[in-house]
Amino acid sequence: MDLRKLRLDEPSAGTFSEERDEYERDYARLIQSPAFRRLQGKSQVFGAGSGDYYRTRLTHSLEVSQIARETARRMGKLYPFLNRREHPGLILDPAVVECASLAHDLGHPPFGHKGEEVLDRLLAKEHGMKYEGNAQNFRILMFLEKRAGSDSGLDLTAAVLLAINKYPYCLDDPGRLKGCYGMEWEGISELRRKWNMPTGCSTLEAQLMDLCDDIAYSTHDIEDGIRAGKIGMNRTFFESDRLIEHLVQEIVDDQGNLEVGWESVDIEGMVKRVLEDYLAQWEEIYEQCGRESSRTRREMKARWVSTFAGRVGIIDDTARGWKKVTFVRDGEQDLELLRTMEILKKLAWVTLIKDFRVQRLQKRSEIMIKRLWDSFKVPEQGRMIIPPDWIDNYKAHLGKWTWPRFIADYISGMTDAYAEKVYAELFASKSGSIYEMD
Numbered sequence: 001m002d003l004r005k006l007r008l009d010e011p012s013a014g015t016f017s018e019e020r021d022e023y024e025r026d027y028a029r030l031i032q033s034p035a036f037r038r039l040q041g042k043s044q045v046f047g048a049g050s051g052d053y054y055r056t057r058l059t060h061s062l063e064v065s066q067i068a069r070e071t072a073r074r075m076g077k078l079y080p081f082l083n084r085r086e087h088p089g090l091i092l093d094p095a096v097v098e099c100a101s102l103a104h105d106l107g108h109p110p111f112g113h114k115g116e117e118v119l120d121r122l123l124a125k126e127h128g129m130k131y132e133g134n135a136q137n138f139r140i141l142m143f144l145e146k147r148a149g150s151d152s153g154l155d156l157t158a159a160v161l162l163a164i165n166k167y168p169y170c171l172d173d174p175g176r177l178k179g180c181y182g183m184e185w186e187g188i189s190e191l192r193r194k195w196n197m198p199t200g201c202s203t204l205e206a207q208l209m210d211l212c213d214d215i216a217y218s219t220h221d222i223e224d225g226i227r228a229g230k231i232g233m234n235r236t237f238f239e240s241d242r243l244i245e246h247l248v249q250e251i252v253d254d255q256g257n258l259e260v261g262w263e264s265v266d267i268e269g270m271v272k273r274v275l276e277d278y279l280a281q282w283e284e285i286y287e288q289c290g291r292e293s294s295r296t297r298r299e300m301k302a303r304w305v306s307t308f309a310g311r312v313g314i315i316d317d318t319a320r321g322w323k324k325v326t327f328v329r330d331g332e333q334d335l336e337l338l339r340t341m342e343i344l345k346k347l348a349w350v351t352l353i354k355d356f357r358v359q360r361l362q363k364r365s366e367i368m369i370k371r372l373w374d375s376f377k378v379p380e381q382g383r384m385i386i387p388p389d390w391i392d393n394y395k396a397h398l399g400k401w402t403w404p405r406f407i408a409d410y411i412s413g414m415t416d417a418y419a420e421k422v423y424a425e426l427f428a429s430k431s432g433s434i435y436e437m438d
Helices: 023-032 034-041 059-078 080-084 096-101 112-128 133-144 158-163 181-193 204-227 241-253 254-261 267-288 295-308 333-354 354-375 379-385 388-395 401-412 416-427
Strands: 312-317 322-329
Touching: 023 096, 023 158, 034 059, 034 204, 034 295, 034 416, 059 096, 059 133, 059 295, 059 312, 059 333, 080 388, 096 204, 096 254, 112 354, 133 158, 133 181, 133 241, 133 401, 158 241, 204 295, 204 312, 204 322, 204 333, 241 388, 254 333, 254 401, 267 295, 295 312, 295 333, 322 333, 333 354, 354 379, 354 401, 379 401, 388 401
Parallel strands: none
Antiparallel strands: 312 322
């Protein structure tokens, strides 16, 4: 039995073509799922619908998959041990990495990270429960989504499920901030047991997907920021004491970013150096592109993606007795490049997410989600204003679905526009027609 192509549920007879590879079947199930289509209406940085230029969760996911697929293909030629397939978790199949990249953001609610934050706070305050985007991914893939022949989950292969599982923990454990909800963790932990995965370690495919997500975030979101005028490509902007102070503070406050060795460098000095080099590169390319900003943005993005993706490699993780996907230079982890990427990620965060206009939009979205939650949270009232197919599904899975989790599932599945539509129907003086289809 091929443990990588194992599925937790038996496939329904006669519902698929034997000519397709298992991972091709996974790919088809993902891109044809409503959850994947809804990504086009969910915010990446700017609100979905802000303009036809800016990225949404859908275009971001497609870009991550392209970077990850090509990087996996390149690494397969560089590391002979991958082709020996010594362990199911020590393989880099481009098709698996592509599927994982397409699915990695399915669990994000409307309005980006603010939506995730608000739902988590409401569940924790009122019911002692958690909401987390990565955990919601698996709830969608293993329970909420439907496919032909099944009413519960997409039944993806073990390789793809574990390639999405970048946080291999149970979120219900005390103090755990990221992982899987308990119900889905039962299935994931069973697959990990069959694969003999080391505790706390993720597969090479999950590590690569995660790193390529960071590459996309640190390059593409900056491109959007430049296009929106939030990042000024001039010395006044890049040498601003306020900007540098905010970047340093974000780095210091980020407890999930300690492994890149910030304690060994002058953080402020490195931030200034990276910003100076970035601006100098822009000025050089700007001249090469005939002083055309649009071409310069695309060229800058392409060069940085190439720089980052070209340095992705694999080293021994001696502390865990496993392998690690990271930036590599001369056979060792390239901490300098990792820190550079983190600075660019923080540049996108500080200039875009922390922008006061974006903060206003986030405050507005916080109010909407809170009032939607309050409208649905009492079962007797909520049943009357939630679509009948959702209520029928809830009744069919009473043993697996508490009402608070059901409401979180319903709200988190909304696109930005649909959340605004429902909010308007409930709280605005007039909105649309009662004959519109939900």
